[in-house]
Amino acid sequence: MPFLIETFDKPDHQALRLEVxxxxxxxxxxxxxxxxxxGAKLxxxxxxxxxxxxxxDLESREEAERFIKADPxxxxxxxxxxxxxxxRQAYLNRQNTL
Structure with missing residues (x-):
């Protein structure tokens, strides 16, 4: 089942982002x-x-949490x-997938 993970950088941490x-x-x-x-939010x-x-595409919230926690x-x-x-995917590549 798909999960959306949205991350928000700490303010003034662009140098750390580039370093990692x-x-x-x-x-x-x-x-x-x-x-x-x-992808990045710009x-x-x-x-x-x-x-x-x-x-x-992961089976549980716990897997999604493990995935993001392992990200550098x-x-x-x-x-x-x-x-x-x-x-829930509704459209992909301009096509209705429902």
């Missing part, structure tokens, strides 16, 4: 089979990330807040 980014990307690559979609000018969205961004204490909710 490569390890974060390697973690995502190692878990690509779980990812339905994933400022309007596209230059600064302030958190991220993950759509993950989480381990580096980049996040001020993490929200996890179940998600």
């Amino acid at each position: 980014r490569q390890a974060h990307l390697e973690y995502l690559d190692a878990n690509v089979t779980l990812l339905l979609a994933c 400022s309007d000018d596209g230059t600064t990330a302030s958190g991220g969205l993950y759509l993950v 961004f989480h381990k580096a204490e980049l996040f001020a807040e993490v929200n996890i909710v179940r998600w």
Whole structure:
């Protein structure tokens, strides 16, 4: 069942995000089979990330919590807040999937 994980970076932690980014990307690559979609939330000018969205295919909230806690961004204490909710796909690639 899909879960949406939304993360919010701590203010003024852009340097930490950049420092840990490569390890974060390697973690995502190692878990690509779980990812339905994933990406950073950006400022309007596209230059600064302030958190991220993950759509993950996992069986339980506990698995989603373990997934995000193992992310190098989480381990580096980049996040001020993490929200996890179940998600139902309705549209994908401009197609109704219901």
